[in-house]
Amino acid sequence: MKKNLFILSILASMLFPACENELPYMDKPQAPQLLMNAFLEAGKEENTVSLRMxxxxxxxxxxxxxxxxxxxxxxxxxxxAQVDKGYRSFGDPNCMLKTSFRPGDRIRFEATAEDGQYQAGCEVEIPLPIEDLIRVDTLRTQLRGSSSMMDCMQYKITIHDRPNEKNYYRLIIEENTYRVSSETGTRYGPFPFYPEIINQEDIVLTDGHLTTADDDKFGILDWTIRNTNNVFTDGRFENGSYTLKVYTSIPYIRELNRKDHFYLDVTVRLLSLSQSYYRYLRAMNCLDSEDYNETFMEPVIVPQNVSGGLGFVGASSEQRVTLRMVDRPPLW
Structure with missing residues (x-):
């Protein structure tokens, strides 16, 4: 959603009638370069790395x-790991890594392409997760939307910060549906779904910029970028605990087959991130946002940590809690 850019442009023309904004010319790389991107997760059976030119x-x-x-x-x-052209993720061939990474591991990649003509490398450390389990309390409630009250699920998520160090986190809520055939007993799934997390009432996730549903309508000069990636630091609760308060839509079964048994689990995931990964996701908040205006806001700097080429490799570990939210037996 654009926040009244027409009004902003009028104000800018009134306040700065003779101002010119000059940006330095940034020349593009003249030679082809190897582009490497990956987001590594500790404990995952397979991680993918994208290689492109x-x-x-x-x-x-x-x-x-x-x-x-x-x-x-x-x-x-x-x-x-070789590039697997038969495997496609968002249209890109990937290298499928079979190595399972553990928290604290120091990872180094040495990539080559086009018969060794191009090389790139990267080093990243898998961060340590929080030591204590997270606690999750849920409540079915209502939240004011853009035009009316809407049914939603409230999550209060209590976390304990890793002591005596600067920490970076990301919150993810994942819904997984399973179906058990009433005829064969075969289980299908999980079928994952990631509901939008509404974090407008949480001081940590909004970095102190609490919002309401009315801000889009009346906040003409509100240039706050929504934290859609739900990343945050321990700056407001260092060495202590904190309870996040967020909302999602009500979890429900999307299948209409009444003969099978359906389950729906909600998994609350707290990812511990490297500093560079946190900065990368903060930059993506801006670049992916319709609220970002490069004329009035500071330029976005996207971190990159690949040597000899371009790209970014991030790493995370996590603590998670899974809740059974729906258990619907066959209806006939």
Whole structure:
């Protein structure tokens, strides 16, 4: 949603009639470069790494015709993963890593493409998760929307900060549906769904900029960027505990088959992030937001940690709690 940009442009023309905004010219890389992106999760059976080629005169990156990544964990080589052209994620061939990473592991990637013509590398450490389990309390309630009250689920999530260090976190709420066939007993799923997290009432997730549903209508000069990635630091509860308060839509079964047994679990995930990963997701909050206006706001700096090429590799570990929210037996 754009916040009355027409009104802002009129105000700007009135306040700064003779002002010119000059931006320095940033030349593009002249030679093709290897682009490497990945978001590693501790304990995951498979992690994917995307390898692509990017050139100065092209708007989009190209697939690599051949490429590989050598993986080192704590200084020891664990595998060499080749680009799998048969596997597509968002249209990109990926390297599928079979190495399972653990919190505290130091990971190094050495990537090559086009018969070794291009190389890129990256090092990242898997952060440690919080030590104590998170506690989740739920409540079915109502929240004021843009035009009326809406039914929603409230989550109060109590977390305990890792002591004596600066920590970076991300909150994810995941719904997983399972179906058990009444005829064969076969279980299908999980079928994941990520509901939008409404964090407008939480001082930590909004960084002190609490909002309401009326802000879009009346907040003409409100340039707050929504924290859609739900990332935060321990700056307001360092070495202590804090209870996040957020909302989602009411979890419900989307299947209409009345003969099968359906379950729906909600998993509350608290990811511990590296500092660079936190900064990357904060930058994505701006770049993906319709509220961001490059004329009136500071430029967004997207971190990159790939040497010899371009891209970003992030790492996370997590604590999670799973709640059974729906248990619907066969209706006939």
């Amino acid at each position: 990017i050139e100065a005169d092209k708007q989009q990156a190209d697939y690599v015709s051949n490429g590989s990544i050598v993986v080192y964990v704590n200084g020891e080589k664990t595998e060499t």
